């Protein structure tokens with residue numbers, strides 16, 4: 143039985159050579175949350191973009207397979223792939239302000255997908271958008287629907303994007319650091335909402351975050367990335383109980399904890415970085431021969 | 432005192448409810464904020480999403496003009512100063528914006544983005560200084576030749592930090608600057624900021640949702656809610672004996688990296 | 696160094712990526728380049744005098760059809776004038792109008808647009824109101840009226856084109872400027888102490904350029920069409936200098952006896968307009984850093 147989203151040996155590189163992703167494999171089942179953590183610039187967002195077929199022009203997939211709902215996306219034509227992804231998947235992008243069109247009001251930007259791709263009526267889409275904005279705890283949703291993106295706060299924009307990702311009840315959500323601009327109380331409510339949605343629609347969720355605290359609350363599995371390579375993949379509880387890779391241990395040690403003033407705020411030690419660089423060199427040698 | 436803020440109020444026109452003819456009604460965003468920020472200290476600003484933290488920051492660096500109240504920067508009243516008179520002060524206070532992508536000009540290379548403010552203030556050797564700033568925030572020199580969209584989210588955030596510290600200002604308002612960084616880079620940036628505060632007499636206002644970071648970095652914390660300060664206390668006091676209900680609620684909602692922590 | 700702080704720079708193996716010139720840019724650019732060369736050197740490279748009539752050599756077919764004569768590569772019209780030479784000379788007017796009218800329209804329209812979009816306030820109100828009123832008139836009628844009043848000639852064509860099309864630039868550039876001005880990099884320039892006007896020129900303008908280039912090249916194509924239409928209905932310049940529109944009008948009459956008189960100018964017109972409309976897109980594709 144193949145997982146709902148299954149990425150197999152995915153490699154992505156820039157058109158002039160350097161590798162961005164190094165043979166990534168991961169599975170996300172329906173109703174499951176898979177966390178992606180790791181170094182900034184390791185390629186977490188690029189994994190999401192490869193799945194959704196929105197890689198930057200300078201990058202290309204050099205090998206691998208991406209199975210979504212039993213179909214290898216990379217074997218489809220571009221148009222077919224786009225249609226399939228449009229119907230099944232949604233993205234919560236990392237940059238809220240640039241992901242929204244600055245010259246259009248919020249309302250149409252949420253309903254566009256519903257009306258355009260899924261063929262809802264305008265009023266039904268409108269009602270649904272209002273309801274979703276309420277669910278992400280936006281006070282005064284009518285007002286927000288008629289605002290422009292720059293008139294909202296960072297966290298409000300991020301919640302608008304969460305709402306529009308949920309709007310079409312997708313089967314796969316790729317959430318790229320969806321709670322960075324939210325205060326902890328709203329974050330808690332959003333995480334709870336995500337949990338409910340999951341239970342209701344059995345959505346598969348790929349959850350990119352830097353906050354190991356959040357990981358420990360929502361994820362079932364997680365992968366730790368470094369320089370385009372998965373260095374550890376484990377079950378959430380076993381990760382926190384006993385991380386197997388030294389890099390994971392260093393990340394856990396670096397996590398600031400408000401109730402423990404002595405812990406945290408230590409960068410990953412040079413020895414661990416040297417070891418990682420060694421692993422990458424070994425990998426690159428292996429893949430070349 | 433670096434900053435003395437007294438009864439600061441700010442309202443913006445509400446374009447949504449603007450009638451076809453005539454002026455738009457105003458919405459009050461800051462409703463009377465007062466606090467002092469001593470030199471060489473780190474102020475944490477926390478609070479609900481949409482409570483006006485970024486707006487407060489924008490008013491402090493005078494991107495917005497207060498509708499009432501006063502802001503004194505280093506003894507000078509800057510609340511209604513015109514742009515011409517502000518210009519010489521501009522190098523002394525900087526802001527790092529919340530949304531990294533939109534704060535970088537998409538059609539300028541990173542090197543240019545960092546060097547431009549330096550050039551504007553008549554510094555020499557700007558390209559070299561830009562590269563030094565890049566290296567300080569942990570990015571390789573070669574990034575100077577890239578465009579913003581060719582970086583990852585966290586790398587862009589660090590470019591914003593580099594641009595602000597390159598100017599060696601006396602005050603930086605950092606709006607949510609470590610949320611997009613992995614914990615290791617976070618630690619590097621925070622250590623860098625601590626060093627700047629210690630060695631270069633930087634004063635820092637640090638807007639963040641990450642209370643663990645705030646506790647580590649800040650001397651004093653203000654908690655905002657709906658345009659008002661609900662609590663203003665030294666960090667240790669705030670975390671050990673919070674007074675306001677909202678502060679307590681915030682503290683209770685912090686997710687710790689521990690699957691057994693009761694949550695919900 | 697600012698201070699003695701240990702740095703942990705990450706690896707970076709990437710070097711500069713240069714995208715290839717697209718086939719579209721090659722084709723459009725190639726055609727326009729040839730056309731410009733042809734127009735520039737028309738007096739020297741034309742095989743014949745474009746105005747020389749020779750009724751004994753009337754309606755000669757193009758070179759590959761039986762009965763053609765060397766030296767008249769694309770045949771002659773009903774007055775015996777060489778089609779190729781007339782097309783080369785006609786290209787001069789077409790291109791001069793395209794460049795001057797396109798550039799002026801672009802300059803006027805974009806300048807108004809960027810000021811309105813960036814300074815907003817009364818500048819915007821005045822300009823927007825003016826556009827609304829302007830658009831209420833049918834501008835084509837306005838242009839024809841203008842030519843009727845100040846007479847035919849190249850200047851009139853150019854003024855007519857500006858009158859018809861400046862609003863397009865203003866509207867698009869104004870909207871684009873407004874959406875750029877709410878971005879934080881503008882606020883960031885202000886925090887750095889950059890003046891308002893300087894921010895407009897050095898931060899916003901580079902972000903408008905791709906849009907402006909596409910519009911400009913489109914506008915040049917439109918100018919070529921407008922010039923052809925006006926010459927077709929004989930409202931262009933004096934009747935004896937050759938124009939594509941004029942040739943098409945003449946060719947239409949003798950289509951059954953000499954199709955080439957109509958077809959070759961039509962093809963040239965079509966290719967030129969198509970190239971102009973695609974050239975801007977091609978340039979943007981190749982040179983806009985954000986699309987890489």
Ligand SMILES: Nc1ncnc2c1ncn2[C@@H]1O[C@H](COP(=O)(O)OP(=O)(O)OP(=O)(O)O)[C@@H](O)[C@H]1O
Nearest residue numbers: 182183184185186187188198581582583584585586
């Ligand atoms: N368009 C591009 N051209 C060249 N390199 C790019 C481009 N986009 C991203 N990169 C590089 O690819 C790498 C992976 O980027 P990605 O955005 O996936 O990082 P990330 O793991 O999401 O990091 P973060 O947590 O900071 O968002 C980075 O090192 C980045 O510099």
Ligand SMILES: Nc1ncnc2c1ncn2[C@@H]1O[C@H](COP(=O)(O)OP(=O)(O)OP(=O)(O)O)[C@@H](O)[C@H]1O
Nearest residue numbers: 293294295296297298460480481482483484485486
């Ligand atoms: N230009 C504007 N016009 C109208 N309202 C605005 C404008 N800018 C901000 N607001 C409103 O002001 C309030 C405060 O916004 P602000 O960005 O300061 O919040 P914040 O505390 O930074 O929140 P977050 O943590 O989500 O970033 C929000 O309700 C927002 O909708």
Ligand SMILES: [Mg+2]
Nearest residue numbers: 187236583584
């Ligand atoms: Mg990312």
Ligand SMILES: [Mg+2]
Nearest residue numbers: 295296485529
């Ligand atoms: Mg904010």
